[in-house]
Amino acid sequence: MNNSLSGGSTNNTENNSFEESNEKKGQIEMEVFDVDEGYVEEEIEPLHKKHPNCCQIAFMQRAPKYIRKGRKGSLNVKEIGQLPHTLDIEMTHKKITKCWEKEIEKHPKSPSLLRTLFRMEWGHFLICFIAIMISQLSTLVIPAIIQFMVEWVAEDEPETWKGVVYLLVIAFMQILTSFCFQLSIKWIFVLSLRLRNGLISMIYEKSLKLNSASIEETGKLVNLMSNDAMLFVEQLPLVITGSCAPVLFLIVCIILLCIITYWAFIPIGVCLVFVSVNTISGKMIGFFFRKTQSATDKRLNFLGEILRSIKFIKYNAWEEPLHKRLRKLRTKELWCMGGTMSARSTLVTLMLELSPFMAFVLYLVYIQIDYHLEVGKVFTCIAYFNAIRRPFMNFGYFVSCLTTFKVAIGRLQEFFLTPELQPQDRTSAPNSEYAINMKNVNYNFPNGETAFSCDELKIKKGELVCVLGSVGSGKSSFLLSILGELEQSKGETVISGNITYASQTPWLMNTTVRENICFLEKFNREKYNNACTCACLNRDLQILRGGDMYEVAERGANLSGGQRQRISIARALYNAKDIVVFDDPLSAVDFQVGSFIFEHAMEGLLGNKTRIIVTNQTYFIDKADRIIVIEDKKIAFNGSIEELRNSNLEASQFVKTVSSKKKDNNKKQDTETVPQDVVATDVVEEKRSVGGVAWSTYWHYFRAGGFIGLILCLIPFVVRCASRVCYNLFITFWTNKIDEEHPEGDTYYFYASSISLGVQIISTLISMIGITIYGLLCANGLHKMMIRNLFGTLLSFFDITPLGRLLNYFSRDLRFVDFRLPQQYEQFFGQCCDIIAIFVVICTCSYYLIIVVVLVLIAFFLFHKYFVRASIEMQRLEGVTRSPIFIHFDQTLLGLATVRTYGGQETFLDAIIKKMKNNTLSYYTLQMAKSWYSQRLDWLGVGLAIITVMVIVILKVKGGIESGVAGVALMNITTLGGFITDFSQNILEVDIVMQSVERVLVLKDIPVEETKEKKRKYQEIPEDWPKEGKIELKGYQFRYREGLPLVLKGVDAVINDKEKIGIVGRTGSGKSTMMAGLFRIEEPAGGSILVDGIDTTTIPMRTLRSRMCILPQEATMFSGTIRENLDPTFQKSDEEMKHVLELVNVNKELDYIVTENGENFSLGERQMICMARALLKGAKILIMDEATASIDIQTDIMIQEMVRKNFKECTTLTIAHRLHSIMDSNRVMYLMMVI
Secondary structure (H helix, E strand, C coil): CCEECCCCCCCEEEEEEHHHHHHCCCCCCCCCCCCCEEEECCCCCCCCCCCCCEEEEEEEHHHHHHHHHHEEEEEECCHHCCCHHHHCHHHHHHHHHHHHHHHHHCCCCCCCHHHHHHHHHHHHHHHHHHHHHHHHHCCCHHHHHHHHHHHHCCCCCCCHHHHHHHHHHHHHHHHHHHHHHHHHHHHHHHHHHHHHHHHHHHHHHCCCCCCCCHHHHHHHHHHHHHHHCCHHHHCCCCCCHHHCHHCCCCHHHHHHHHHHHHHHHHHHHHHHHHHHHHHHHHHHHHHHHHHHHHHHHHHHHHHHHHHCCCHHHHHHHCHHHHHHHHHHHHHHHHHHHHHHHHHHHHHHHHCCCHHHHHHHHHHHHHHHHHCCCCCHHHHHHHHHHCCCCCHHHHHHHHHHHHHHHHHHHHHHHHHHHHCCCCCCCECCCCCCCCCEEEEEEEECCCCCCCCEEEEEEECCCCEEEEEEEECCCCHHHHHHHHHHHCCEEEEEEEEEECCEECCCCCCCCCCCCCHHHCCCCCCCHHHHHHHHHHCCHHHHHCCCHHHHHHCCCCHHCCCCCCHHHHHHHHHHHHCCCHHHECCCCCCCCCCCHHHHHHHHHHHHHHCCEEEEEEECCCCHHHCCCCEEEEEEEEEEEECCCHHHHHCCHHHHHHHCCCCCCCCCCCCCCCCCCCCCCHHHCCCCCCCCCCCCCCHHHHHHHHHHHHHHHHHHHHHHHHHHHHHHHHHHHHHHHHHHCCCCCCCCCCCCHHHHHHHHHHHHHHHHHHHHHHHHHHHHHHHHHHHHHHHHHHHHHHHHHHHHHHHHHHHHHHHHHHHHHHHHHHHHHHHHHHHHHHHHHHHHHHHHCCCCCHHHHHHHHHHHHHHHHHHHHHHHHHHHHHHHHHHHHHHHHHHHHHCCHHHCCCHHHHHHHHHHHHHHHHHHHHHHHHHHCCCCHHHHHHHHHHHHHHHHHHHHHHHHHCCCCHHHHHHHHHHHHHHHHHHHHHHHHHHHHHHHHHHHHHHHHHHHHHECCCCCCCCCCCCCCCCCCCCCCCEEEEEEEECCCCCCCCCCEEEEEEEECCCEEEECCCCCHHHHHHHHHHHCCCCCCCCEEEEEEEEHHHHCHHHHHHHHEEECCCCCCCCEEEHHHHHCCCCHHHHHHHHHHCCCCCCCCCCECCCCHHCCCCHHHHHHHHHHHHHHCCCCEEEEEEECCCCHHHHHHHHHHHHHHHHHCCCEEEEECCCCHHHCCCHHHHHHHHC
């Protein structure tokens, strides 16, 4: 090590103690911070304090207050009040868990989740079925009234009082139908929401019981929670309403047998044929839906890996190859979705058009045999066919939903039957002198592979034990076996006392620093200050905004690596139990900080505890009471340091030089950290729009699929509408000609109506499949935008945006865009056609009804305009309260071992239940408001029906209407109420689901890494650049974002080609920051960096980053194969890849499967594969950023030897805390922070 290079950094303040800082600021008290809402909690008076009475429940009388509040854009969860008793989540969780346990106990070989859910809620299922049946049966009375009324109109001298009676009966039945239907829908929703909550809580609780090593697909778990469990809310109403269809059809068949005798078997036969055909469609839906769910799991798994490793991807310019892999997964998913939705469209079309087709076949047979037709019976039969048209359509949805339900329940059941981490039968010996006593033990991974075995191990209470070992030797597995995180297949383990654990990768929650440290314990000032002092955190707490109330971002993204590690250590100190286990705790801190922490924490504060430390640092192992060396997943050595020095083990070579002399670390704590504004990056709250969905949202959605495609999709809908109008008119003309002389009527009009019906069926099928395909094109366009922008944004965006929120965009919200939106638009346009056709037919009855129809339309749109803003606001509230559930779930999965070791399962389960309560409350309020809206619109439709019947009565009294016209008008008007309700709900659903588009469009406006202004400065870069690898820093200045102080201040340095530079400095001095500047993670705030004489700001980012190579501290691997991890661009040959694997001693085939995040490799093995990746790349500039901090000394030396041999023609920059890691450097750059 010879001369040093100059370096600069940021300002700092005097080193005062944390206690003194608190005295200046005042005593810090625990604030109540609502993470879900993003504000300090205050007492807010609910809009309703008392429980609703029966009348309020029946007519949803509480909804108007929420609607008025929602229209102002200020509705809050706390204003809604409390959940109804029927939606109590704790009660539901206990009930469903108990039922599932009974099911497993009763049917251990073949437990059924479906049977469990039915047994749990059979009473509610029955009530909902009866309620919906009453509403459906009431519709069957109306066709009989139509027959009487048509016959009354056909009379030459009708009695007026009969017309009035018919009018009153129709009005009463319409009101009864509406009331029963809305009430039943509300009950079904409550049932479905309860089932959803029960399943989500079960998924979460089950996750807490799984072996952390067995959770390889976190995306699948997110999908189970966001999509499979959510199916109950989305599709259970369709399942229950559709299940009534067979009963209704049976009743209609009996009625038809009474009206047209044995001829009723003709439509029954047609129905059976249709149902047989639809069985095939149902099987296709199930087949494609299973494929879709599997494809979605894979996409979300891979996306989660990308988001967690985005820093690595940016540094290595891997955006394009990983983008291609993600696009392939998305394409497969879209194809499966297309198959599912096309089969569903076919099924629904056949069921939707079954009723008119049955009528056509029946009357075609009549005409062929010259059967005497009666107008009254004709319209009665058609009316009955129309009465079961909606149930048939619902039955189509029922079959479709049943197949998807079967798949979802199967996936959930498979997950719930996953083997759990069994509580080990560990003997507790509180009076024993040993803290840990193992005899002939063997611990296995979930796949049965041995993780750790031991003949005998005894660790005395109060001992300080250091665990050493090479890469992949089994050190972490040894700790997991102590923690009980691995399955014990044999032997006996005796643990005396409770355990505290600090993981190798620090696990932090998205909450305050204080809550991360205190974790599950109550706050104690003295204990807390001691933990922070011994973990060298005092200075950090002084400079962070808000001190220890500073909110930590997800995965600690707004903290430095050293800060994350020290908070993890502080948690272990604050929550210290009898046995404290550390997994390489000092790898992210420098020598001085590490020495201070070891002396004051491990030796001082924890001096009377049993301490087990896995470490690759050798500067303090001379203080250990016992040293354990692990090789090949077994204990190779167990003794003192002197015994290890005298042994022939390889590890002994690295402890012989360790001095037993105690270092003088009793001086004042002096740990330098990154200033407040440099590191402190607040988590940005999720945006919540106010008001209706902007027209620009619709514009961006349809633009994603192309406007020409939209026009082509609308043409079949226009044809469908016109054909339906023609069908009704031709039926009118045909029945008007039926009399004694022409019992079959004018067959010309009948055949014309038949052609119209054929066109209607074909156009319906084409329109439904067309809009489905177009919807998937729109979804694909949005997904491309989302991924493109995420890959192209600044790295700092991921520091302030929780991963759970992004996964929510790509799971729940994108699922709505993929599935729900095409279906909603399909129904919206289809119902537009139906309603327009009905209005046209009604208006042919009397021109006076045109005025009534126009007034009804105006009233409808005014009412809709009043309600839609509130409903959108409520939906936004539901979306905002949903994200914290996924954020909490993702955080839990990342820290399962820590949560279990600290005994936090119940606390974390309570936490997610609290978040579910907020979401359930907002969801329930939204549904009640929608029911209130639908009920009022039903009344509007009933009013129009009453007016139409009244006009018919008046016209007949005055002698101005034909029976055919009256029959067609009555036949359509009695179904109008249902169509208006469905249409209004559809408009709402479109607006509500469009909020998912609105939410994903948030990613459209995120900052871009390469702006047009930057691209204008780019120059043509030679293919062989850089040839030499010379780096020049000229007055280089760096800040993490605009408005923050400088981190690097005027760094001037020249690094010659092929030179080996060691970069050292205190924690937070700017070592990694300089590397970020070299890779242009942020643009320079001043000065420049030149590589081979070219300013890096004039080089395209992808070119710049792909021509250099970095080995970060966190070894990164992606699911797939070793080949894909070595060269995702597929530019290197197999021979080259095999050669680099041999160089790093990785004896694996290129097609060896890598699981998610490389979890089936040890951390050291992952780092070796990363080294192989660097060797394969062969860049002229190599940066090693603490690349060997987390691996053992032997492997570190081996890597240094590889660098010497294989990178001697390269410029190498090595950032390290270990001095021996930079011993081969030509020069050393020392960075320090200055005042």
